[in-house]
Amino acid sequence: MRVSPPLPLIVTALHEAPSEMAIRRGFEAGRVIGGAAALVFEFIFGRKKKSPPPGNHIVPTVPKINMSPGSTYLLPSSKPDMAFKIFAKEIRNGANGMIITRLHPGEVKARFSVGSCPIHWLSRAFTKESMSPTNLGAMAEQIEGFVSKNNNPLVLLDGIEYLIVQNDLQKVVRFISSVRDSVALHSARMVIPFNMQSVDESGRALITRDLHVIKWND
C-alpha cells in the first residue's frame, strides 16, 4: 500500500533549490523522453524535413502559369505574396497592371517589384489611394475602365476575404462575376489570391465556379 507524503512535505520539497546534479539529470531524462517521442512521431507520421537555418529561408518559386487573355485566375493561398510575385513577373514581361489590395501601397512597393502601376488600397481610411470596400460598383467600374483603356491589361485583385466581411458573400460573388465579364470582354487577365479556408464549402463553390483555379503548393 502506497502512502502519500503529507502535503506540507511536498510544498517544502518544491520550494527547496535543486542541486546542479539534479538539474542535469532532469535535462537528460527530458532529452531521452523527447527523443523517444520524436522517434514514435516519425514512425507514425513519417520523417519531417529539417527546417532551414535562420536567415536562409526557402523562397517558393513562382509557379509557371500560362495566363490566357480574357481569363481570371484564382490562386488558393493564405497570403497574397505569391500572387504579387506572379503579377510582378507579368509586369516585367510587358503587362500593364493595376492592383487592388488590402496591403498599403507603400508596403506593396517596398516588398514587390510592381513598377509604377496604379495601386488602390481597400480601406475605410480617407486617403487619395483608398477605395471603399463597400462600393463594389465603383470598384467594378474602376477595373472596367482600366482593362478597357490599356493594352495587355492585368489586374491583381487581393482582399476578397475583406470584401466578404465588409459586404456579404452573395454580393462579392456578384462583384467577381461582374469583373470577370469585364476581363473577358477586353481580353485582359486577372489574378485573385484567395484563402479557401475563409469560406465554407458552398462559398468556395460559388467563388470558384467560373474561375481558373491555379494548383500549386502553398
Place this chain on the structure above:
Amino acid sequence: MDRDDSPSTPMRFYKTYVQGFDEALGGGIPKGHVMLISGPPGTMKSSLAYNILYQNAIREDIKGAYLTLEQSKSSLEFQLSRMGMDMERVEDRVQIQDLSRIRLGIEELRGKARFGTPAERPWLDVLKRHIEDVKEGHPFELLALDSLPVLEIISGLRERRINLFQFFGWLKGLGCTSFVISEVSPDPNTVHDEDFLADGLLYLTMEKVGGLDVYRRIRCVKMRGVNHSTGIYTLEFKEGGFKVSQVI
C-alpha cells in the same frame, strides 16, 4: 442656338453631365420637359440641379436660371463653391435668383392685407411674372426651381393637383427645360400628384450598406418619350463632378 420643335426634327437633349448617367437616360433630358428631382434631405438635389445648369453653361454655353425660394443666394453660393464650382465663371450664363427675399417681402405685404385672402393667386402670379421677366432679360433654356414644397407652403395651394397641373402647364409653356426640386419622404412607395404631372422624375435616396456606410442612389423613375434605364445607380460627387456607378 436655333431649335425647331416640329415633329420631323430630332429631339434635343440636355446632358446632365453626371458621368455615366446620360447613357442611362438615353442621351439626357429632352427639351421642354418638366423634370422633378425628388428625394429626402441630404441627397444633393439642389447641388445636382445647379450642376446641370453649371455644366451646360460651361460646356455648351447654355443659359440657365436657378430660383431659390428658401435657401439664400449667399448660402447656396457658399455650398456650391465648397464643391468646387466657380460661380464667377458662369455668372453671365447662370443667374441665381434669390426669391426667398421676394417671398419675405410678399409675406410682409400679405400681413398688411395688400393682396387680401386667399393669397395663393397673388403669390403665384408674382412668381410667374418674375420668372417671365427674368427670361426676357436673360433668355434661359434651363430653369431650376428650388423647391416645390416651399412654393406650396407660401402659395397655400388648396386644390393641390389642379394647381400643380396648371403650374406645370405654365412651366412647359415657358419653352424651357425645367427642374423642380421636391422633398419627399424616404418611403419609396408613396406616390405624389407631381409624380404623375411631371414629364420625368429623378429619384434620389440614401441607402445603408454593409452596416456602416451610406451611399446616395439615383434612379430615373420616368422620362416621357425616352427609352431610359430604370436601374438604381450610386451617385457620387468626386473631383469636381457627379458620377454614377452600378450597384452590386
